[in-house]
Amino acid sequence: MTMDLVAYLKELRDNNIDLSAEIYAYHCKVDVARVDSLKKRIIEVRKIDAKTHKLKRRKAFKGKQARHLGLLLERLMRLFVDGCNCISVGSNVRSTSAEIDFLLQFKPEATTFPMFRDAGTHGIGEVKCVNGALKTEWIHELAGLLPSHGASLAIIFTAAPSKPVSSFNRSAIATHAAGGKKIVPFGMAQVERVLGGENFLAVLADQYVQATAHTTKLVI
DSSP states (O other): OOOOHHHHHHHHHHTTOOHHHHHHHHHBOOOHHHHHHHHHHHHHHHHOOGGGSOHHHHHHHHHHHHHHHHHHHHHHHHHHHHTBTTEEEEEEEEOSSOEEEEEEEEOGGGGGSHHHHHHTTEEEEEEEOOSSOOOHHHHHHHHHHHHHTTOOEEEEEEOSOOOBOOHHHHHHHHHHHHTTOEEEEEOHHHHHHHHTTOOHHHHHHHHHHHHHTTOTTOBO
């Protein structure tokens, strides 16, 4: 016996099954243990103080530390996007004008999610791993990359210390969103939410709303 849509939805309701949660779970499954391991490694590397090195070697050490943190964050974020069966990912893709950390290709089933449906065929992901706050120039830089690559959605993956996004940066995000360029910061606060049991796509969708609406709840 084939169940029609109305009967199916009624059964879900009667059994207190969250349809949205089931959709997210079907489209995204992340290796949480590996995510936790990489997050801890990022924290460990960031804690190493350059002052333990002689003055002449500090600059070189900081450079190596930044590169290592960047590689760890790329692996971490790759775990997230690789866990999504509705996204195909290309890493370190070179175009005629730039090198893109992640080229996110949205498969047909990605249209299930409004943030991807609005974005069209693809988006851009950039990794920024620093000890300071989210920088406004990153937002403007990505806003410039989007139209030149036929995209309208960019995600900034950052391992900057977790904190609310400043009003200045939210204003920059809002300005570009008004022009159809959606820039979504995704940071360690969101990583913690995934480790706490939330689905990566659900967390990203929430972050997308907070970013495009430039609310005071936008944190990284």
